[in-house]
Amino acid sequence: MPTKPRRKTYRHGNVKAEAITAAARLIARTGHEALSVRQVADAIGVAHRSLYNHFADREAVLDAVATEAFARLGEILKSAESKEDYTARYVRFALANRKLYALMTSRPHATMKLNPPLQSAVHQVITEGMRLFTTSDQTSAERRRAMMKVFIIHFGGITQYTAGILDLPSEDALVAELAAMTAGR
Template sequence: MARDESSSYHHGDLARAALDAAYVLVAKQGAAALSMREVAGGLGVTHRALYRHYADREALLDAVAARGYEALADVLPAAPGRTKDAPRAFLQAYAGFALAEPEIYALMMARDGRRMATHPALRAATRRVIALSQQAFGGGPQGSAAQRDRIIALWSLLHGAIALYRAGLIRAGSRKQFVDYMLKLAGERISD
C-alpha cells in the first residue's frame, strides 16, 4: 500500500518542525550544510513534503533568518525612553547574541535585502530589530534621514567589530572588554 505523504508526518505541524530542525542544523553547521533532504530525513518525511511549506532551500533559509532576527529582538532591551545606559545594554545584548549564535548571525547578515523585502516574516523581524536600535541610539526625529544614517553607521560598526573579534583581529580578554571597546569606537555617535 502506498504511503500518503500528507498523513505520514504524525508529529503535528510539519512547517514548524522543518523550521525548528533547519534552525538547529544551521546553528550547529552553518547555512551551507542546510538541504531540504537533510531536514526531511531528520523528520522522517520525503523532501517533497517540505516543498508544500517552503518553495525551496532559500525560502527555508529566509525562515531561519527571520527566526534569528526574532531571537535577537527578544534579547535586545526594549526601552520606552532613551537612557544613558541604553546604548551599552543594546551593544551587550547584540554582541552576546552574535557571539553565542555565530552561524545564525552569519545567515541573518547574509540575507539579501531584496529577499527580505519579499519575505513578510523576515521583513517584520528586521524592522523589529531596527525599531529597538532606534530606541537605544536615538539620533534625530523618528524615521528621519539623520536617525537612519546614525543607525546604519552604528550597525555597520557593530557588525564589523563582531566579525573582526570573531576572526581574532580584535583582542579582548572578555565580552565586557569587547563591548567597552565597541563603545569607545562608537564615540560621539552614541553620546548624542
C-alpha cells in the same frame, strides 16, 4: 486481511515549524552554507519533497530560520535600557549563536520587501536600536544613518573578533569597545 506497513515518512503535526527548528539546529552545527532541504527533511522524518509544500526552496527555509532568529533578537533587545545595554545584548546574541548570526547577516536586504515576515523581524531589531541611538528631532535620513553606523560597527567588530583579528582579551572587552564606539567615545 494483511495491513500495509506504515510509511516512515508520514507525520502529523506542524511540519513547517518542526522544519524551521531542525534547520536552525543544523545551521548551528554546520553553518547555513551546507544546509540542504533533504537534511532538514531527514531530521524531522519526512520526505524531502513534502517540505516543498511549506517552502518554495532552500532559500525560503533559510529565510524562515533567519526570520525567527531576528524575532528572537528583537525580543531580547526590547528590554535594553541604554545604548551600552543594546550593544551588549546584540553582541552576546551574535557570539552565542555565531553560525545563526552568519545566516542572519547573509540575507540580502534588497529582497526583504518580497518577504514581509523577514522584513518585519529585521525592522523590530532596527526599531529597538532607533529607540536608543536616535532622537525624535533627527530627520529620517539622520536616524537611518545613525542606525547604519551602529550596525556597521557591531557587524565589523563581531566579524573581526570571531576571526581572531581583534586583539581583545574577552567578549566583555569587545562589548565595552563596541559600546564606546557606538556611543561616540
